[in-house]
Amino acid sequence: MWHGVPRPEDGRVTEIIAGLYLSPPEFLALLGAVALVVARWLPPAARPRVTIAAGAVLVPSAIVLGAVGIRWQMLPVLAGAAVAAPFALSPLLRRRTGRPAWRARRWLAVPGSVACVGLIATGPVAAWAFPVPVFPEPSGRFAVGTRVVQWTDPRRPESFTADPHDRRTVVVQLWYPARKSPAGAPRAPYLGRTEHEARTVSDALARQVGLPGFLVDGVPRARTRAVFDAPVADAGGRFPVVLFSPGSGGVRTQNTAWAEELASHGYVVAALDHPYDSAAVVLADGRTIRSETVSTGDREEDERLAAGWTAVRAADLGFVLTQLDRLGGGEITGPLTGRLDTGRVAVTGHSMGGAAALLAARRDRRFDAVVDLDGYPHGPVSPALRQPALALTQAITSGTDPRYLPRLTEALELSTATSYRLTVPGAAHLTFMDGPLYLPPVPSLVGSLGRTESPHVVAAATLAFLDATLRHEPGDLAGVLSAYGDLSVHHPDDGR
Known part of the structure; x- marks a missing residue:
């Protein structure tokens, strides 16, 4: 369910997804960040597609948020994505240059992924605790x-x-x-x-x-x-x-x-x-x-x-x-x-x-x-x-x-x-x-x-x-x- 809340001063839109209290760009940035972390654990054939898709969603969303103003709740999401990005992109880049694919060892990847997920999860929790208020639709006839x-x-x-x-x-x-x-x-x-x-x-x-x-x-x-x-x-x-x-x-x-x-x-x-x-x-x-x-x-x-x-x-x-x-x-x-x-x-x-x-x-x-x-x-x-x-x-x-x-x-x-x-x-x-x-x-x-x-x-x-x-x-x-x-x-x- 979407609640559209137009901003009259500059034409921007802060639509809020009910329950998550995230705007569409924030929600897409969250999905992209999660996908970057998950890509590390997918089968080799799926990793490149998921990584590219995550970047295609995350980068434009981050640009839009930068233009309209990033809420503090999104900073840990973007930080988690930034930490996960090198591990997700490195195998893809090395494959394109013909070098052998590199993957972080499990002892480093597991705590790193957990830390990234923790950072990313902080965002929606904070957005839920301190949301952009969504006003109820008045029930009267006027x-x-x-x-x-x-x-x-x-x-x-x-x-x-x-x-x-x-x-x-x-x-x-x-x-x-x-x-x-x-x-x-x-x-x-x-x-x-x-x-x-x-x-x-x-x-x-x-x-x-x-x-x-x-x-x-x-x-x-x-x-x-x-x-x-x-x-x-x-x-x-x-x-x-x-x-x-x-x-x-x-x-x-x-x-x-x-x-x-x-x-x-x-x-x-x-x-x-x-x-x-x-x-x-x-x-x-x-x-x-x-x-x-x-x-x-x-x-x-x-x-x-x-x-x-x-x-x-x-x-x-x-x-x-x-x-x-x-x-x-x-x-x-x-x-x-x-x-x-x-x-x-x-x-x-x-x-x-x-x-x-x-x-x-x-x-x-x-x-x-x-x-x-x-x-x-x-x-x-x-x-x-x-x-x-x-x-x-x-x-x-x-x-x-x-x-x-x-x-x-x-x-x-x-x-x-x-x-x-x-x-x-x-x-x-x-x-x-x-x-x-x-x-x-x-x-x-x-x-x-x-x-x-x-x-x-x-x-x-x-x-x-x-x-x-x-x-x-x-x-x-x-x-x-x-x-x-x-x-x-x-x-x-x-x-x-």
Whole structure:
């Protein structure tokens, strides 16, 4: 099975073979390298043909990889081929010059072949552990379009700088229901509008978690399922709106698979970059703003800082809703003018973004529902939530912050609307974002649901909740949510 992911900037293609996470040139280079090693052990009559065929496959593939950019995962493959090549080619060359064929003695050939195979095998293993992410095909009836906007709040000073004239600016990416694009239409890059922006953001994210940037060099190569500036879908009327705030240091695209799934089902998702909090925010003028939110190691001080950062994020969410309301009403012109239903709005977020969503919902009655993706509620839990809420969490273990569950439960029980806490078995903190698509499948890191099931579960549970609360679709919401994990339902009277 092939997944075609066109690269719009230069026409190159990074098609990925499902399961191996290798592009066609990488796969052919792997086959050529293996064939060079195997040739040494074939009967004399077959060796020349196999060696020539291996070279005919390997050399062009290596040239193509050199032209488009070699991923580090392919270096051991090419190294193994380079070591094997003299042993495979020497008998062929000596025969052509009329000299007696030479073969390495078995005591040298066996460990040499084993070493070459070990090197070559490292490549696909590394590609599987750190792949170019393949985004799932959205299951809804709409194709998905995306666009990026930048808005400045003239009423709010930038609290992270000392310049009194600096005003708070946010970058927002919209995913929306679109008309189906022509076959072969270029898909949007994953981490930015351009490959340069994607690499800037990828390097910043890697530095933030202490990883060398080259380990995740496949991430900025990825292409999503959305098309930039695709025409808005003709059908569907006005679309409900879902705002999203990423985790601490996270970026607006970190939940792309989730956003595309929601958009394919008729929602407009608006995800925010929070400057000076997100790992890297590339502004329209080319400036890059990097994160300045750093923990101190002191629990009380960090909680105070986190509460302040959460408040800034909540204000960002309220401002963006105001801008979307103006866009929906025609005060701001754009492709989505008149297509947004800002009378049906959910606010959502992952980790600290989930805390910001809870706080924004308390502050702003314009939000009709709230979804917290494994976010600890920083700051006060009052006033009480008046909107229905869904909190998706990983399993609570002995390693979980002991304050997390009591604080989250308190926030939900104080709500004057029915709220839900869904604990997803096999989930980890990064299950609730795109991490399982491109990080090593280590359960403690990304959970044990797998690269296919992780985005499906999170999006399906979110959709069920949004359909019930924003579209008021009939059905047993608790029953649907229970299919995805252990559900606790908090009715308005339960906490009284």
